[in-house]
Amino acid sequence: MQQQPWWKTSVVYQIYPRSFMDSNGDGIGDIPGIISKLDYLQDLGIDVIWLSPVYDSPNDDNGYDIRDYRAIHKEFGTMADLEQLIEEAKKRGIRIVMDLVVNHTSDEHAWFTESKSSPDSPYRDYYIWKQGNPPNNWGSVFSGSAWERTEEDWHYLHLFSKKQPDLNWRSEALRKDVYDMMTYWLDKGIGGFRMDVINFISKHEDLPDGIVHEGSHYGDGSPYFMNGPVIHTYLQEMNEKVLKHYDILTVGEMPGATTDDAILYTKEDRHELNMVFTFEHMDLDSGPGGKWNYKDLYLPDLKRNFEKWQLALEHEGWNSLYWNNHDQPRIVSRFGNDEAYRVHSAKMLALVLHGLKGTPYIYQGEEIGMTNIQLPDISHYKDIETLNMYNERLAAGEEPESIMKRIYVKGRDNARTPMQWTPQGGFTTGTPWLAQNPNTASINAEQAVNDPDSIFAFYKELIALRKKEAILTEGDFTLLLPDDEELFIYKRSYQGTEWYVLANFSQTTRTVAHEELPLPSTQHVIGNTKLKTSAHGIELGPYDAVIVECTKGEGK
Numbered sequence: 001m002q003q004q005p006w007w008k009t010s011v012v013y014q015i016y017p018r019s020f021m022d023s024n025g026d027g028i029g030d031i032p033g034i035i036s037k038l039d040y041l042q043d044l045g046i047d048v049i050w051l052s053p054v055y056d057s058p059n060d061d062n063g064y065d066i067r068d069y070r071a072i073h074k075e076f077g078t079m080a081d082l083e084q085l086i087e088e089a090k091k092r093g094i095r096i097v098m099d100l101v102v103n104h105t106s107d108e109h110a111w112f113t114e115s116k117s118s119p120d121s122p123y124r125d126y127y128i129w130k131q132g133n134p135p136n137n138w139g140s141v142f143s144g145s146a147w148e149r150t151e152e153d154w155h156y157l158h159l160f161s162k163k164q165p166d167l168n169w170r171s172e173a174l175r176k177d178v179y180d181m182m183t184y185w186l187d188k189g190i191g192g193f194r195m196d197v198i199n200f201i202s203k204h205e206d207l208p209d210g211i212v213h214e215g216s217h218y219g220d221g222s223p224y225f226m227n228g229p230v231i232h233t234y235l236q237e238m239n240e241k242v243l244k245h246y247d248i249l250t251v252g253e254m255p256g257a258t259t260d261d262a263i264l265y266t267k268e269d270r271h272e273l274n275m276v277f278t279f280e281h282m283d284l285d286s287g288p289g290g291k292w293n294y295k296d297l298y299l300p301d302l303k304r305n306f307e308k309w310q311l312a313l314e315h316e317g318w319n320s321l322y323w324n325n326h327d328q329p330r331i332v333s334r335f336g337n338d339e340a341y342r343v344h345s346a347k348m349l350a351l352v353l354h355g356l357k358g359t360p361y362i363y364q365g366e367e368i369g370m371t372n373i374q375l376p377d378i379s380h381y382k383d384i385e386t387l388n389m390y391n392e393r394l395a396a397g398e399e400p401e402s403i404m405k406r407i408y409v410k411g412r413d414n415a416r417t418p419m420q421w422t423p424q425g426g427f428t429t430g431t432p433w434l435a436q437n438p439n440t441a442s443i444n445a446e447q448a449v450n451d452p453d454s455i456f457a458f459y460k461e462l463i464a465l466r467k468k469e470a471i472l473t474e475g476d477f478t479l480l481l482p483d484d485e486e487l488f489i490y491k492r493s494y495q496g497t498e499w500y501v502l503a504n505f506s507q508t509t510r511t512v513a514h515e516e517l518p519l520p521s522t523q524h525v526i527g528n529t530k531l532k533t534s535a536h537g538i539e540l541g542p543y544d545a546v547i548v549e550c551t552k553g554e555g556k
Helices: 031-036 038-044 079-091 110-117 172-186 231-241 259-266 299-312 342-354 384-395 400-410 445-449 455-468 470-474
Strands: 012-015 048-051 068-072 095-100 129-131 147-149 154-157 192-195 249-253 275-277 290-294 320-322 359-363 476-480 487-494 497-504 510-513 523-527 537-540 545-551
Touching: 031 038, 031 079, 038 445, 038 455, 068 079, 068 172, 079 095, 095 249, 172 231, 231 259, 259 275, 259 299, 275 320, 290 400, 299 476, 299 487, 320 342, 342 455, 342 497, 342 545, 384 400, 445 455, 455 470, 455 523, 470 487, 487 510, 497 537, 537 545
Parallel strands: 012 048, 012 359, 048 095, 095 192, 192 249, 249 275, 320 359
Antiparallel strands: 129 154, 147 154, 476 487, 487 497, 497 545, 510 537, 523 545
């Protein structure tokens, strides 16, 4: 049998550098801090670190507004520090994947200052400029118009902050400069790229108006900038010029991508990317009007969504698997129970995700069950998206208390509080840039590493199991009991072996009856509890999760 590419059997750990580990007491995480924790990550068993941006940046959007792609932001350290990180990680069998942010730059990038200087600048067409009134009604992802006027009565497009002007990928010179920059980093020995909103780089040339949804002042331009008309041409060119020359991992962040899109992006013979990040499962607790109008998760929706992606990419393409990242609230607070069942439900969520086919991603602190935070008031929050939403809703007449409830549930700063290393915090000797969660006394890595029953220990087991058992990376997927509102049960099948993943998403004890799921001769593989069977079936207590093995033909 042909050996799978290394990235299919790997587990990725995302580091948000500002919040991971501060080595010099300035309250901001840095690259030397990351180096000091590599042994911790090696112990966990991960293969890849996805490093959120460490490039030189004014930090309007916490580093996703890049001023210089070939320089390290001084708060994070130096280029020598980064080169040391690559080498020290390599010694431990860990690859470093960098964030590639090429839909936009900072407005302080040399390309943009040149572009803005004159309509005749050779860099003018590196960005999207229109003279006179804005050419359409698009709104920015971060609130307000997607067009910013300059003194010369020109407007430039910014799908995010006005300090993040969008690049014009129609410019051949721009594309060449981007490919040269990517080659520069790959030649330093990095293990690949996570590509920020990469499916936004192809915009419809005529820039049509978007539909104005109820409650919005601006048009939804997403049909005209997501998965645009020549996106595959650009990615195939990128692969031809850069990616195919290196043995690397590539994952595209692609809001709005369907399963059909994902197959096109990741199918091996199309020579584009290895995998994409889907967002559909992360939008299932969003009500009408988007993420801030949240609702309770309806479990059958989650199960059917995972089923859709598992089956669509089962034989061509590849899935990425994640619950958390720097843009998502903490999963144990979101789909689990972060109080009485925090440890148990965190393990349950881990087992459900790591039992699927694809490459799992762990976000810093997920492996110790870090939770959401409720800061005292809006003045303590740092995230631009959160602050813009707060001000917009306040201006529209919504009460501050109501807006804060939305932020407690869905705000991005939930994921960005400092990593909890010790009972005292352990992130910095100074004042952290964002408040430390006050529960660090009970939730911290020091305690977790030394506890054989901790969430950390369970993640270690799951990671080791994935490396050992091909059924997890190569087996087929079958969803069972799709309509049950509390139980998530699916089967993985490979070469005569069948594994059943059984998880209880509720605080109710449930029995999986033999009539529903006949599983004779089951053998416990892994779980957050011992397998409990009776004459009636398998019993699952609150947030219990187990994998059991059956020989072929014994299960349904």
